Amino acid sequence: MKRLESLDALRGFDMIFIMGGASLVAALAALFPDSPIWNFIGDQMNHAQWAGLKHHDTIFPLFLFIAGVTWPFSLQNQLDKGKTLGQIHLKVVRRGLMLVFLGLLYNGLLNLHLDTLRFCSVLSRIGLGWMFGALIYTAVKSNKARLAIVAGILVGYWLVMAFVPAPDAPAGADIFSKEGSIACWIDKTILGAHSYRPEYDPEGLFSTIPAIATALLGMLAGELIRNEKLSGNRKSLLLLLAGIGMAILGWLWNFVFPINKALWSSSFVCAVAGYSLIMLSAFYYIIDVRGWRKWAKFFVVIGLNSITIYMAQRFNLLDGIQHRVFDGCINLVPDEFRRVAEETSWIATCWIFLYILYRKRIFLKV
Template sequence: METKAENKRLESLDALRGFDMFFITGGATLIAAIAALFPDSSVWQAIAAQMEHVPWDGLVHHDTIFPLFLFIAGISFPFSLQKQQERGKSMTSIYLKILRRGLILVFLGLVVSGFLKFEFETLRWPSVLGRIGLAWMFAAFIFTATGKKLWPKVAVIPVILIGYWLVSAFVHAPGVDPSIDPLTREGNIACYIDRTLLGVHCYREDYDPEGLLSTLPAICTAMLGMLTGLFIQRSKATSRTALTLFVAGVVSALLGAGWNTFYPINKALWSSSFVLAVAGYSLIMFALFYYIIDVRGWKKWDLYFKVIGMNSILIYMAPRFIDFSKLNRRLFEGVYSLLPEQYYDVAETLGYMLVLWLFMYFMYKKKVFLKV
């Protein structure tokens, strides 16, 4: 039976969001620990290498986690906007809600960075949540302000990406030897702006991976998600819809790979080639989850991911304030001591993930969700 996407919750989004968060809630550590059991296996070592960020240029799986989350946040917005419009909310009310959500995420990012310690002299200002808040907020403003017109929503993407490429690749940082590549930390204008305006408030000494100028192309990541959500909203939940998403993902990934030949894929700079490459990955993953869960209706397997995905902000913040590692050791250290030493890291990581998931499952059953 075919159903309109807007008439029901996109359960695939919750599962995909949970799958994405799985890797930063112990999944990546677990895979690396398993790989350590097979030091002579080139396959396992290659898999383990995907669980850490590349130092600068390049792309591994771990680099896709953040943009996929932002992309998913974008997909949700057209549905949220439609609900508000159907309830008769004024445009002023809608804009204020967008602003409130964006600023709350920025504030939560500051809290994660240690805002409540009141050590403002060294507090890191940019953050993952802050970038999500700002990029999503500006994309939502553009999406809403352009009404039902599709072309300005689409046009803003190449304008930003090409403009950012020209500035990033051809404008040297002031005071730097012109022979230095502008796509290096020392020569890049985005890194220079972070060093100059943020100073000690950067994550790193010479730049911040969630810095000021590099937030601009992140708006495109959110907007691409919103356009995907708009497409789903206007389509029926069919195999054809899923296939269209998949093909679009392949095309986007190929465009990113092509651009990479002269403008490197770089997560730290959120390069335009990175935007297209990870948008391709995001579309492909969403197409698969959408097909399996929303088209075919195969949902019984997704509880683990759904519990995480429906409370993603909470699971991101909770380990910063609750010592789940200590609780894990209190509960299972006796069990771990019975195991051969080489299996300790795997067992301890599994225990940590279990404790964290059970906490999230309790929240899920009590319908306690941290929403912003």
């Protein structure tokens, strides 16, 4: 089966919000302070403070979901090349641990402040969530059994979170609050000074378990797309219906287990899986089924080197180029549009850098 361009495009669409797209949308919204619509759109470029869901909360899980979608194709490709399961498992573990290592680099490992180095990261959660998901998917052959494992993870996590409070929870503390949650207690107890915040880590230890379900749901979606017995139209429809169903399930579960990205709650997993499935359905139908590809090139360039630009931004590798190339033009822009110009120039700088890599066929693969 040929490479799905829709996956690269969707990954690029997701990454552009990290690459300055969210800041650009917020800057545009700030131009219309009296508009309720623009205020709402601008607010979606922030994370929910605790419980709740905004668009910015979907970026991370969508990336993990997409990583899951690619695995059934990669697994079959390796099996076709004669790789043994032992070799495949080793490669899975190596990739997962490499992402954990890149996460440590992102957090400042080379600064050698090891007493306060944050251990957890976005990349570590992607690495561990995907790694354990891939190992489970490879070991379990039945899709019904895989789905049962997803359900078991989410229900089990909910039961623990709902009935096991933090040992040091203040009297009357909500069991899903920072003070009352067992997940937050595990983070601050084990991680200590290595946590993102004293009271919890949004990419913490216990909350990584339901992230495995996010990856597995992506893998099940990939298995559906890989099914050659179904037409492209049928696959798109099934993805859409599954997405609507998961979104409804997440909304209903929210009443007893609030949607919460920091806790990666079971309702959050379902809600963002719904969003991810709907987006995948749309991109797959438009690009791979209908063949309308030209418009997606902008996103594909980003999606093929997503980790490259993620790390490059962290280490400020492109800031100097942006200032040298665009500062003169930005200085000509009226003050009220300056922030929009700055964010646009940053996206342009990053995209041109990625396009050069794309033309030279240079891709960072983990």
